[in-house]
Amino acid sequence: MESAAKVKLLGKGSDNETQLLEILQQQGWQVSRHFLFDESGACCCHQHSVSDGLGVVVLDAISTDELRRLEASMCGIRVPWVAVVDESALAVSDIRHLILDLCFGFVTYPVDHESLQSLLRNAARLAHIQHLEDDARGADTPQDDVSEYEMVGTTPVMWDLFKTIRKVAAVDASVCIHGESGTGKELTAQAIHERSHRSSGPFQAINCGALPDNLIQSELFGHEKGAFTGAAQRKIGRIEAADGGILFLDEIGDLPLDLQVNLLRFLETRRIQRIGSLNEIDVDVRVLAATHVDLAKAVDEGRFREDLYHRLNVLQVVVPALREHPEDIEVMARFFFKRFAGEKPATLRGFSRESMAAMRQYPWPGNVRELINRIRRAMVMCEGRLIQPDDLGIERRRIHRHIRTLDQSRDRAECDAILSALVRNKYCINAAAEELDISRVTMYRLLNKHGIPRSPAESSSEPELA
Numbered sequence: 001m002e003s004a005a006k007v008k009l010l011g012k013g014s015d016n017e018t019q020l021l022e023i024l025q026q027q028g029w030q031v032s033r034h035f036l037f038d039e040s041g042a043c044c045c046h047q048h049s050v051s052d053g054l055g056v057v058v059l060d061a062i063s064t065d066e067l068r069r070l071e072a073s074m075c076g077i078r079v080p081w082v083a084v085v086d087e088s089a090l091a092v093s094d095i096r097h098l099i100l101d102l103c104f105g106f107v108t109y110p111v112d113h114e115s116l117q118s119l120l121r122n123a124a125r126l127a128h129i130q131h132l133e134d135d136a137r138g139a140d141t142p143q144d145d146v147s148e149y150e151m152v153g154t155t156p157v158m159w160d161l162f163k164t165i166r167k168v169a170a171v172d173a174s175v176c177i178h179g180e181s182g183t184g185k186e187l188t189a190q191a192i193h194e195r196s197h198r199s200s201g202p203f204q205a206i207n208c209g210a211l212p213d214n215l216i217q218s219e220l221f222g223h224e225k226g227a228f229t230g231a232a233q234r235k236i237g238r239i240e241a242a243d244g245g246i247l248f249l250d251e252i253g254d255l256p257l258d259l260q261v262n263l264l265r266f267l268e269t270r271r272i273q274r275i276g277s278l279n280e281i282d283v284d285v286r287v288l289a290a291t292h293v294d295l296a297k298a299v300d301e302g303r304f305r306e307d308l309y310h311r312l313n314v315l316q317v318v319v320p321a322l323r324e325h326p327e328d329i330e331v332m333a334r335f336f337f338k339r340f341a342g343e344k345p346a347t348l349r350g351f352s353r354e355s356m357a358a359m360r361q362y363p364w365p366g367n368v369r370e371l372i373n374r375i376r377r378a379m380v381m382c383e384g385r386l387i388q389p390d391d392l393g394i395e396r397r398r399i400h401r402h403i404r405t406l407d408q409s410r411d412r413a414e415c416d417a418i419l420s421a422l423v424r425n426k427y428c429i430n431a432a433a434e435e436l437d438i439s440r441v442t443m444y445r446l447l448n449k450h451g452i453p454r455s456p457a458e459s460s461s462e463p464e465l466a
């Protein structure tokens, strides 16, 4: 634990620091003193980091902007931080957050020598067991917890989805689940299954786009031994295996046309014939299908049978894209953080505010699946205490930062309101303007002012605010 006796004292060069330096030296700590910010205003505490010591950060006369830079920098340093702060500064929420999120503890002026000594000793002990823990941690197994099928969402669009799931689960008709890739279509199908009277029966899922044409027939309907070359054993198909339960046909738009005929026949007769068999078998299965393509268009273009479309599309469920409910991102992020907590380093505590802001503004082309992947990777790779935008692989320059004045705050609120209205109205500018109760002309002026894209396709170059 000797190495933990090293203390880095960081501040803006105040007299308080000079006194602290003397106190710490008297107490026997090996102290080195450093400036928090360089001449350009960049926070340089990471330049002075030690992997085996303690950090004392003096939060005297520090602006909101400096706090943000400090937070980002401290996050990347795995040492226990002790803050020294004026009692009055605890009224500032940014300072409170920095202490709560990143510090082991804090002391206020006038500094009580004994309290500081005991705080630092405890911090040093914590650093010591942290090292032991880090050394002991091998390859943890991923933790897929019991809430695997739990759907998270607190926004009106998600409440609508939950309501629809409950209604649809109560009946036995076919359902077509529409939604972009990774939005949660399969999870929706599982939720319908769980809430339906078939919940004690099987849930069989098959991705119609993932199997070669020659295999999908036997995968769906099964085959008898010797039915074709390579059919060494009898195989029960997914439809038969789902007897008494639910068959989930993902990417139904990819089902080859000849198999669409067979599926339609099954839906009409509720009977199947294994390949190579002359017998028909009664099967009691409810079919849920999912698609990320516009099936009605596929019908118009002759790629999907109209009769099958109507058979499957008795009830519809639309799963919203993540960008349509960005307000859910925070709660989802925390949910997935908990789910994969077993894979994270012990020091990692959560997300920085910058990363939360970045996630809210990112367009999420891969939806919830992409959110999960980015969070999971960030949790494994992050070396600091809070996940930063870089850990998530989301570009920092796209994030709204450094708000200094009331005007800038208003600008940001205006920009956020316009973006949300556009997303809610699927980028229909008239509808968004109407919702915001402004004219089209004003809407265009504001779009130009904030550099907001006029269509989702343009949204990869998001606006940047001061």
Ligand SMILES: Nc1ncnc2c1ncn2[C@@H]1O[C@H](COP(=O)(O)OP(=O)(O)OP(=O)(O)O)[C@@H](O)[C@H]1O
Binding pocket: 148, 150, 151, 152, 153, 179, 180, 181, 182, 183, 184, 185, 186, 187, 188, 250, 292, 368, 369, 372
């Ligand atoms: N609302 C949600 N709450 C919690 N987890 C979710 C939610 N929506 C989706 N997920 C998770 O996101 C991942 C992707 O969901 P799912 O596989 O259901 O999407 P999908 O739309 O079927 O994808 P694809 O189009 O690729 O088939 C899964 O791990 C799922 O558990």
